[in-house]
Amino acid sequence: MRRKIVAGNWKMNTTVSEGVELAKAVLEKSNEVPAEVGLVIAPPFTHLCPVAGVVGGTRIGLSAQNCADHTKGAYTGEVSVDMLKSAGCGYTILGHSERRQYYGETDEKLVEKVKLALEAGLEVILCVGENLEQREAGKHFEVVTAQIENVLFAFSAEDMKKVIVAYEPVWAIGTGKTATAEQAEEIHACIRRVLAGKFGKAVAEETTILYGGSCKPSNAKELFAEEDIDGGLIGGAALKADDFIAIAKSFEC
Numbered sequence: 374m375r376r377k378i379v380a381g382n383w384k385m386n387t388t389v390s391e392g393v394e395l396a397k398a399v400l401e402k403s404n405e406v407p408a409e410v411g412l413v414i415a416p417p418f419t420h421l422c423p424v425a426g427v428v429g430g431t432r433i434g435l436s437a438q439n440c441a442d443h444t445k446g447a448y449t450g451e452v453s454v455d456m457l458k459s460a461g462c463g464y465t466i467l468g469h470s471e472r473r474q475y476y477g478e479t480d481e482k483l484v485e486k487v488k489l490a491l492e493a494g495l496e497v498i499l500c501v502g503e504n505l506e507q508r509e510a511g512k513h514f515e516v517v518t519a520q521i522e523n524v525l526f527a528f529s530a531e532d533m534k535k536v537i538v539a540y541e542p543v544w545a546i547g548t549g550k551t552a553t554a555e556q557a558e559e560i561h562a563c564i565r566r567v568l569a570g571k572f573g574k575a576v577a578e579e580t581t582i583l584y585g586g587s588c589k590p591s592n593a594k595e596l597f598a599e600e601d602i603d604g605g606l607i608g609g610a611a612l613k614a615d616d617f618i619a620i621a622k623s624f625e626c
């Protein structure tokens with residue numbers, strides 16, 4: 374059985390003390406969420422150590438939002454995978470569309486980052502997704518397939534055990550415009566087919582594929598009911614503990 378996961382990407386929000394309070398609130402309410410649903414939060418780098426102090430040793434996993442493409446040295450402003458590990462992270466998000474769009478993150482660079490993260494023992498939440506122009510041109514399957522091939526085909530079936538894929542259509546992120554359950558499901562099924570073609574059906578069946586993009590308590594149930602949607606990567610709604618927990622309770626367990 375593949376894992377169901379709801380992960381909160383806090384992006385560049387909250388001060389350290391607000392982040393610690395949010396983590397405490399999520400932890401407090403986490404017993405409302407069925408045990409088989411994995412919970413992960415991804416605060417900004419500055420919050421990782423204090424938030425690890427809150428969620429360390431609990432059911433809540435701690436994720437970074439990015440990592441450096443080098444192990445150490447003269448890379449001012451970067452944060453290495455070993456730093457993340459030592460801060461208490463078990464996961465890192467990689468390839469978020471905001472990083473691809475605003476910080477020039479390429480698939481090539483992502484191969485390097487995924488490699489370093491896996492070697493350090495971090496699980497990777499790899500984001501893929503088309504933008505509005507690509508969707509309107511009918512290229513969404515093609516774009517997402519290429520992102521998966523360009524990054525994940527560099528890895529082994531064994532590596533895939535530590536990779537979670539997040540499909541986040543760029544046009545649905547922070548816009549209030551969610552993909553319909555059908556639109557999301559057809560891409561998730563496509564991602565699983567692409568993974569099956571490379572790594573075999575068993576690996577593809579075991580891979581958790583999350584949906585992200587204006588996911589909220591009011592639409593999570595419909596999305597999570599789809600065969601190939603195994604949870605969500607939540608932005609805005611992850612900044613409110615009640616909404617995040619309500620989303621995590623939306624599986625039919």
Ligand code: 13P
Nearest residue numbers: 382546547586587608609
């Ligand atoms: P929103 O839920 O705010 O649309 O953000 C989704 C996202 O980008 C999560 O990584």
